[in-house]
């Protein structure tokens with residue numbers, strides 16, 4: 512039994528030892544906002560925040576997360592009010608099919624936390640190396656993260 | 667992935683005892699090599715001994731001409747650490763070139779060197795910075811520790827606890843990254859000490875190695891001109907779907923020149 516918090520709610524995960532965090536979120540809890548793009552640790556579609564830090568949920572074992580606080584894309588908004596990073600993605604049209612978007616938003620929050628309100632497009636592009644998007648060409652994603660970083664620090 | 671027994675020891679001694687008690691155990695650090703290998707069923711240990719919460723194995727300290735980094739220190743922590751930046755900025759830069767931010771948040775120094783992937787970054791730093799690798803039962807010079815592709819001096823169940831890098835007067839790392847995996851296609855670490863220059867190459871061969879001709883030339887004269895035209899024998903280098911040995915030999919020369927320039931200007 513592993514005790515952990517997911518989007519502010521305490522859970523006791525009683526799962527086989529080989530269970531990945533992404534499987535627990537999607538298959539056990541129905542939190543399907545966290546996507547599986549590759550399952551080989553490359554694409555970042557599965558990014559979640561663990562204790563505030565972006566991590567690939569396909570490369571984390573639930574059994575090792577005793578006491579951790581996990582935030583998925585479902586846990587970012589406050590009721591009907593989008594998280595500033597989510598709002599920036601919407602504002603800047605930073606998605607087409609949306610498959611990569613939850614992982615991008617989570618990565619963007621990490622970038623904003625590490626680099627502050629004035630993070631440059633060059634730094635954002637370097638820090639997005641672990642996130643693959645097959646649709647957008649990244650231009651609007653980089654613009655959204657720049658705007659989201661500003662909004663997070665103004666908030 | 668096959669299920670396993672998870673053991674979460676409270677000390678290094680307990681971890682080693684749990685490993686010894688199991689017939690088929692593996693240590694888990696950041697999991698960013700081991701978990702993908704288990705998913706691909708390349709590894710299927712019966713017992714997983716989790717090192718990630720052991721006390722005393724993270725962090726950085728400077729002691730005279732050595733910079734000590736705990737084996738469980740993540741790549742992100744090394745990249746951000748002010749003591750590392752002040753002592754060996756080339757090492758901070760190297761840590762920042764590993765994988766991506768999510769990989770750096772979890773992957774650890776000890777995990778990289780215990781695994782000794784031929785395209786990993788830290789083995790080059792260990793060789794060029796004359797590192798001492800300390801385990802729960804021994805101490806190794808980097809030259810003895812790394813023994814070719816995925817092979818090290820570690821015996822079964824031995825735990826890397828910390829690594830001491832010798833602080834150079836200047837150093838830099840130049841890496842040609844594989845655009846998809848971010849591992850090194852070829853990379854060179856150049857470190858200048860008062861008693862000579864050390865040069866190590868990773869990504870290009872079956873394991874990281876020292877480039878002794880480059881060391882001799884740079885010890886005589888520390889400028890890019892001194893190594894212009896110097897190339898490695900491509901017979902010793904790797905050839906794979908990414909590029910030929912000949913291409914890698916050329917790339918090593920280019921990375922060497924960049925690393926020398928970086929150590930002069932950096």
Ligand SMILES: Cc1cc2nc3c(=O)[nH]c(=O)nc-3n(C[C@H](O)[C@H](O)[C@H](O)COP(=O)(O)OP(=O)(O)OC[C@H]3O[C@@H](n4cnc5c(N)ncnc54)[C@H](O)[C@@H]3O)c2cc1C
Pocket residue numbers: 551552553692693694695696697698699700701702717737738763764765766769772773774775776777778780781785786787788824825826827847848849850
């Ligand atoms: C997408 C991606 C990109 C990457 N890019 C790079 C890159 O550019 N450069 C690079 O160098 N690496 C790269 N890596 C690998 C990354 O650095 C790994 O984190 C690292 O290889 C292993 O460290 P870990 O802490 O995750 O170890 P784990 O995966 O937990 O363990 C790896 C192995 O080492 C053993 N081990 C771990 N810690 C110890 C210890 N203290 N003592 C003894 N044995 C131990 C384990 O038993 C296991 O066999 C990448 C990984 C991914 C997923």
Ligand code: FES
Pocket residue numbers: 546547548549550551552553554555556557558567568569570
């Ligand atoms: S699904 Fe986790 S990185 Fe692609």
Ligand code: FES
Pocket residue numbers: 605606607608609610611612643644645646647
């Ligand atoms: S919007 Fe389609 S994968 Fe990124």
